[in-house]
Amino acid sequence: MLNRLFPHPLMSVTLTLVWLGLVNTITPGNLLLGVILGIVLPLVTSVYWPNRPRLRRPLMVVEYGLIVLWDIVVANVQVAKIIAFKRNEKIHSHWINIPLDLTSPEAITVLAGTITMTPGTVSTMLASDGRAILVHCLHTDDPEGVRDDIKARYERRLKEIFQ
DSSP, X not given: OHHHHOSSHHHHHHHHHXXXXXXXXXXXXXXXXXXXXXXXXXXXXXXXXXTOOOOSSXXXXXXXXXXXXXXXXXXXXXXXXXXXXXXXXXXXXXEEEEEOOOOOHHHHHHHHHHHXXXXXXXXXXXXXXXXXXXXXXXXXXXXXXXXXXXXXXXXXXXXXXXX
């Protein structure tokens, strides 16, 4: 019975917290509306999630999030230095093909989003068979190193989380 009322409990909690963050005032009415949204929206959309992903190691999501946040901060500084101090002819942009070991569509989506959120890199295209992703890197002298970093820092962890 509880699974039918809360088909996506984490989404219910997240929606309630997001609603409270959006209204920026915690009142009984806002809390009630947030809880109603947190219950109704997952119920209405649950038919579109027949095979929702299971997290094999949910606590590892925290580690992954901290690593991504750190990498975003570091990449912001690196991109600022590139823009401020490198001449255009000294910037070596590269297209990097990253073969994927991930098979879960959700994990691939998280990987592509992570790459795009990190300044200096953008995931641009997923191969039609889902086995590779094309990434544009603003500046690198070692495209293979960037590929290996993405696979080691992100893909390996996402594989542990989702598969």
